[in-house]
Amino acid sequence: MPEDLPAGYYLRNFTYLLNFVIERHEETLTVAEKSFFTEFQALSLDAQRLYVRLCSRKGPLFRADKLTYEDISDTAMAVAELVDEGFADRGADCDNEAILALCTRADLLCLCRQNETKSASSLKKDQLLAVVAEAMVGLPLRAQLPFTVIQPRRLDELRVFRLLFFGNLHQDMTDFVLHELGVAPFESYEIDHEARFFTDRTLLDETLALYELSELSREIIDSGERETLLQLCASLPDRNPDLGHRYDRIVNRIARQLERYDCCVEAFELYQRSSSTPARERSARLLRKMELRETSIEICQEVLRAPWDEAEYEFAVKFSRRILGKDHRFQSTLPSVESRVQTDELVLYPEKDCNVESLVCGWAEEQRFSAYYVENSLFPGLFGLAFWDIIFAPVRGAFFNPFQRGPSDLFQPTFVDARAESIAERYAFIQDRENLASTVMKHYRSKHGLANRFVHWEALSEDLLDLAMFCIPVQHLTFVFERMMSDFRNNLSGFPDLILFRDDTYQLVEVKGPGDRLQVNQQRWFRYFGEKNIPAIVTNVSYPPG
């Protein structure tokens, strides 16, 4: 059970983060960011606490009357101090709409009565909101409200601190809490205190800009405004190769939406700016749709010459074959990517609250198998446990804050190079089944629960690991590990649903219900299993009529 956190834990965490960043990055911070730090330190305890509370909530606008915290003795005073010191404002420049959104339905009805606005009390809140907003245009809303509002400021400065600390903006203070509670604790690896996620300010600013672009483009896509999206395309920044992948993902997403709008040319131009999958696949499909068959084929040729990953390569092979026609001269030059996947058919009675995978799992148990629904947990998990210490080894620059689930270069091809020697050594060591078992079980016990990108603890039991290491030949495991390592980004998924054990044998089973089929990543693993004689089968389940 999680233990209680010490009083004021959230402020302590916040201060820890600020100090951590100041110690390492002071020279890259702007004047505004540095004064954010010093002025925050100068606030009273209550004000600091309130600020941290506010900026860890969604907001961005809050009702002052609903802010009650046990450890903040005088909230009104703290609010006033934050406002005075520039860490908050009273929502002066907020429009009526934003403020009305803070009202409950009851508040809105009350406002209607005060202004003698006609409205049915049966209206839904959204409709009521619209009615009141309409009636309040040009009227002084503040005076009529039963509350005042507050809005934290300097959030941009705080964003910079967060980005410098985590190296991303999706992690936040909850990582501290979950770690301390023992819900998702992190490994205590050695942090490289010289490491800087951002080498220069330009890169930092460009990263922030890309985050903003990502958010903006998402909003525009969600809003369904085609014209606005087209305008955004015209004002995109240039691609900085150092942030290439980040840039490409945004561009790919916008282009995909343009495809849906049938803005083929604009979509194609956007894909041209991207150097990440699936830009070229989408381009090829798009060009064929535009009846530019030759250009489409050219793109496929490019992919075949220098594929960005296996999926893209296989797409190009199959797509070329299809659009080239049966007896085109290039046909014969295309390699085969097909494979005969072993399948069997199974008729089972559906059960409520039981997905088809669990159904087959239960069926296998009846057939005297030990069956586990593992999907992507087993092989990556075994890898994570067998290589745990290497994954968390203090490679230069790999660990720069205490909340990482793996080294920062994990998805770079450099991961293997930087650890080549210890990886080779570990491979040699675990060729002996006893050594493999002892390494895996040692880490299973000593690291249990610690966050590791490869290890999903909830799906790994000691029984499962024992059986897996007893029944799966080390040679097979090594083959699987090697393919995983050749491309972590793409090859950590697509594993079959189930693994069955009986005596000293095993069988991987991908369950397919009616209407389901192998996905491309699953196909690639099945092809590999076939090449390496790893026992894997697709089980097609159907249900009896009625």
Add this chain to the structure above:
DNA sequence: ACCTTTCACACAAAA
């Protein structure tokens, strides 16, 4: 990498 990713499933379109 919840700013995701992964998987299954529904339906439409193409072959």
Add this chain to the structure above:
DNA sequence: CCTGCCACTG
């Protein structure tokens, strides 16, 4: 009155 959503909390 109950239920589901969602934001918040530790």
Add this chain to the structure above:
DNA sequence: TTTTGTGTGAAACAGTGGCAG
């Protein structure tokens, strides 16, 4: 008919309280 393409939704801490419906 079968195969292929595309879009959708759920699940990834757990427990609680406020609020809308």
